[in-house]
Amino acid sequence: MRVMAQVGMVMNLDKCIGCHTCSVTCKQAWTNRAGTEYVWFNNVETRPGQGYPRRYEDQETWKGGWELDRRGRLRLKAGSRVKKLLGIFASPVQPELSDYYEPWTYDYRTLVEAPLGDDFPVARPKSLITGEDTKITWSANWDDDLGGTTELGHLDPLVEKVRRESEDRIRFELEQTFMFYLPRICEHCLNPSCMASCPSGAIYKRTEDGIVLVDQERCRGWRQCITGCPYKKIYFNHKSGKAEKCTLCYPRVEVGLPTVCAETCVGRLRYLGIFLYDADAVTAAASTPDPQDLYDAQLDLMLDPDDPDVIAAAKAGGIPDDWVAAARRSPVYALAKTYRVALPLHPEYRTMPMVWYVPPLSPVVDLLAEQGHDAEDRDTLFGAIDALRIPVEYLAELFTAGRSETVAAVLRKLAAMRSYMRGVTLGREPDASIPASVGMSEESLYAMYRLMAIAKYDERYVIPTAHLEQAHQLEEIGCSLDYDEGPGMYESGPYGEASGRPAPVAVETFNALRQRQTSDATTSADELRGRVNLLNWDGNGAPPQGLFPPRHDVGGDQP
Amino acid sequence: MSTVLWGVLPYLMLVVLVAGSLWRYRYDKFGWTTRSSQLYESRLLRIGSPLFHFGILLVVVGHLGGLVVPESWTEAVGVSEGVYHVNALLFGGLAGVCTLVGILILVYRRRTTGPVFMATTRNDKLMYVVLVAAIVLGLWTTLVSVGAGSEAHNYRETVSPWFRSLFVLQPDVDSMAAAPAQFQVHTLVGMLLFAIWPFTRLVHAFTAPVHYLFRPYIVYRSRDRRTAPGSRARDRWAPVGTHDRDR
Ligand code: SF4
Numbered sequence: 005m006r007v008m009a010q011v012g013m014v015m016n017l018d019k020c021i022g023c024h025t026c027s028v029t030c031k032q033a034w035t036n037r038a039g040t041e042y043v044w045f046n047n048v049e050t051r052p053g054q055g056y057p058r059r060y061e062d063q064e065t066w067k068g069g070w071e072l073d074r075r076g077r078l079r080l081k082a083g084s085r086v087k088k089l090l091g092i093f094a095s096p097v098q099p100e101l102s103d104y105y106e107p108w109t110y111d112y113r114t115l116v117e118a119p120l121g122d123d124f125p126v127a128r129p130k131s132l133i134t135g136e137d138t139k140i141t142w143s144a145n146w147d148d149d150l151g152g153t154t155e156l157g158h159l160d161p162l163v164e165k166v167r168r169e170s171e172d173r174i175r176f177e178l179e180q181t182f183m184f185y186l187p188r189i190c191e192h193c194l195n196p197s198c199m200a201s202c203p204s205g206a207i208y209k210r211t212e213d214g215i216v217l218v219d220q221e222r223c224r225g226w227r228q229c230i231t232g233c234p235y236k237k238i239y240f241n242h243k244s245g246k247a248e249k250c251t252l253c254y255p256r257v258e259v260g261l262p263t264v265c266a267e268t269c270v271g272r273l274r275y276l277g278i279f280l281y282d283a284d285a286v287t288a289a290a291s292t293p294d295p296q297d298l299y300d301a302q303l304d305l306m307l308d309p310d311d312p313d314v315i316a317a318a319k320a321g322g323i324p325d326d327w328v329a330a331a332r333r334s335p336v337y338a339l340a341k342t343y344r345v346a347l348p349l350h351p352e353y354r355t356m357p358m359v360w361y362v363p364p365l366s367p368v369v370d371l372l373a374e375q376g377h378d379a380e381d382r383d384t385l386f387g388a389i390d391a392l393r394i395p396v397e398y399l400a401e402l403f404t405a406g407r408s409e410t411v412a413a414v415l416r417k418l419a420a421m422r423s424y425m426r427g428v429t430l431g432r433e434p435d436a437s438i439p440a441s442v443g444m445s446e447e448s449l450y451a452m453y454r455l456m457a458i459a460k461y462d463e464r465y466v467i468p469t470a471h472l473e474q475a476h477q478l479e480e481i482g483c484s485l486d487y488d489e490g491p492g493m494y495e496s497g498p499y500g501e502a503s504g505r506p507a508p509v510a511v512e513t514f515n516a517l518r519q520r521q522t523s524d525a526t527t528s529a530d531e532l533r534g535r536v537n538l539l540n541w542d543g544n545g546a547p548p549q550g551l552f553p554p555r556h557d558v559g560g561d562q563p
Numbered sequence: 564m565s566t567v568l569w570g571v572l573p574y575l576m577l578v579v580l581v582a583g584s585l586w587r588y589r590y591d592k593f594g595w596t597t598r599s600s601q602l603y604e605s606r607l608l609r610i611g612s613p614l615f616h617f618g619i620l621l622v623v624v625g626h627l628g629g630l631v632v633p634e635s636w637t638e639a640v641g642v643s644e645g646v647y648h649v650n651a652l653l654f655g656g657l658a659g660v661c662t663l664v665g666i667l668i669l670v671y672r673r674r675t676t677g678p679v680f681m682a683t684t685r686n687d688k689l690m691y692v693v694l695v696a697a698i699v700l701g702l703w704t705t706l707v708s709v710g711a712g713s714e715a716h717n718y719r720e721t722v723s724p725w726f727r728s729l730f731v732l733q734p735d736v737d738s739m740a741a742a743p744a745q746f747q748v749h750t751l752v753g754m755l756l757f758a759i760w761p762f763t764r765l766v767h768a769f770t771a772p773v774h775y776l777f778r779p780y781i782v783y784r785s786r787d788r789r790t791a792p793g794s795r796a797r798d799r800w801a802p803v804g805t806h807d808r809d810r
């Protein structure tokens with residue numbers, strides 16, 4: 005057993021209101037640069053829907069993730085190493101910009117500068133790729149809130165599958181529609197196929213916290229990782245010619261702060277914490293023959309942080325004591341393994357994803373409420389979960405490779421929590437038979453309710469800091485301390501747009517972050533050379549410079 | 564004159580190539596990439612790029628064979644000059660044509676696809692001119708040889724000895740000077756290509772990822788790998804930052 009620590013995330017989908025705040029703050033922090041216009045490290049998809057990039061879940065087309073060969077061994081779905089090298093000159097199945105969308109801006113200047121006339125001036129859309137006028141035909145969220153679903157709904161690969169299997173139709177007529185939002189970031193997988201596809205070996209998993217990063221100095225732009233990742237969460241920066249991906253905001257996580265998407269989430273639905281897992285068992289677990297057993301295999305990898313053997317092995321493996329302590333308080337471990345309500349996204353890709361989801365009960369509740377039933381009543385809810393096959397099967401395609409019983413069991417737990425807590429809130433005698441019907445005690449159901457519904461900040465985020473004695477090794481501090489701010493920091497090098505020395509993402513130092521984290525006072529915003537960086541802004545105090553245009557004191561000195 | 568061209572220039576080229584590559588590797592690891600444009604367009608790329616790359620790999624093998632292996636060796640194993648020559652022309656010509664067609668498709672694509680053309684720097688354009696010139700001139704030597712039939716010039720008695728002599732630091736200037744003009748021009752342009760190599764996107768060829776075949780699939784790396792404070796920023800991984808679009 006080789007115990008390793010992994011920072012994991014859980015998202016409680018019932019609470020997502022699809023506001024896209026997470027996407028926007030993430031974009032401001034990480035991908036507001038030329039070359040990354042179309043890059044959304046965090047995106048929120050309406051399901052049913054095609055997702056981003058379009059139909060990325062159709063692995064027969066995109067060849068992401070792993071599969072088992074005839075002898076039952078793992079191999080990349082896109083083919084052997086030799087095959088990948090032979091395909092290096094023109095990646096066989098790389099999505100094109102049209103599978104994402106062509107980013108654009110508007111020609112706002114005409115609004116201000118158009119000469120006086122009878123017609124209203126119009127800000128025409130301009131492509132950010134060609135600079136020419138463009139026609140907007142798709143975007144990262146074109147089918148948001150089921151927009152256009154009557155025409156395009158059948159293009160969702162999961163809808164296709166559920167239909168094929170149930171010979172039934174998911175109807176997109178309004179009264180039968182169900183809908184929920186699925187926010188997605190990189191899964192920081194235990195068995196990442198992006199990494200396995202990288203010819204240069206530039207993608208790595210950090211041993212301390214399991215965050216998967218792309219080494220920008222070793223990436224050579226071979227583009228294989230884009231095919232490799234089944235979630236299409238590696239993007240190609242078309243200016244620098246390098247792959248980029250979600251970093252799990254490692255500069256923040258290293259000092260104990262939650263990621264930007266989690267911190268700014270309006271629904272407060274994201275949880276961050278530590279998993280301890282057995283690194284030696286990952287490959288075997290990912291090779292489980294039946295895809296429907298992969299969820300259980302993945303759960304088995306997650307080690308019990310209260311088990312003395314695990315603690316001893318963790319110590320032996322050099323995991324600091326406070327990390328083990330944090331693992332014991334980990335909200336993600338509680339939701340995934342103790343209560344078993346969080347499920348991995350598409351376990352059948354065999355990458356062992358570490359962002360887990362509590363499936364939404366809302367499609368069921370909404371439907372009951374609409375039909376005038378008591379949507380808080382256990383028996384009604386349980387009955388509906390069994391009767392509403394389509395939503396459950398759809399969720400099962402997302403989270404359990406199609407095993408509906410697992411999803412139904414989770415939904416029943418959520419339903420039990422709902423009706424049990426209604427009794428408590430209304431001051432009735434708590435009905436102990438409700439937790440018992442889902443195999444839980446009253447105490448654990450209440451604890452689950454606390455974690456999921458009350459969801460206090462310090463219970464949602466239990467992130468041990470990287471160790472101070474290692475502080476000089478933090479990636480972020482390295483580049484901010486030694487960074488010499490010579491002229492040309494943001495200039496183009498002589499060999500194309502992005503050559504030359506890179507500028508750091510956050511110019512703030514480790515100490516500033518720590519100070520902000522541990523004190524009530526706010527540190528002043530740093531000069532970021534015209535870039536707005538929300539990465540280090542926690543909403544307290546003055547906003548970062550550049551977020552708003554400079555204030556002109558109009559007529560300030562004349563009374 | 565000959566001494567400068569065939570005795571001094573090759574060494575200058577070599578110095579520029581080696582020193583330039585080392586310098587660029589140290590200074591500009593972040594810019595060391597293929598700068599792929601597949602995201603913009605892949606229909607033509609899918610034809611042109613493999614054609615060009617596989618072609619040029621064959622051409623490289625052919626050049627190495629012709630320049631490094633002395634004529635006496637091939638004759639010792641029973642391959643006569645005539646047989647060798649016909650084979651070399653046939654396969655070399657074929658590979659050369661593939662390369663040329665490939666790069667012509669790529670250049671056409673670069674010129675006609677809006678976004679790809681936008682992403683083309685002046686540096687790229689210069690590189691394309693030299694690269695195409697080298698390929699065309701190489702094919703020209705082949706054509707001349709084919710035209711001359713059995714009378715064709717045997718470069719393995721002029722160019723090859725000179726090439727080998729460079730590495731023992733005793734350049735055999737006279738044999739190279741005796742080669743026909745087309746070989747000389749092709750060699751000169753070739754040297755120019757290698758001299759600009761480190762300063763163009765061609766550097767990606769130096770990091771051809773052959774080690775992919777031998778490394779484990781999953782790469783773990785510790786923060787401990789980071790060097791101690793005080794070392795230079797460029798020696799470690801730094802997060803991405805590119806030139807922002809002018810605002
Ligand atoms: S989800 Fe993230 S870690 Fe997993 S394969 Fe994709 S990019 Fe790699």
Ligand code: SF4
Nearest residue numbers: 020023024026269271
């Ligand atoms: S910020 Fe939270 S609630 Fe809003 S879309 Fe993102 S995950 Fe959902």
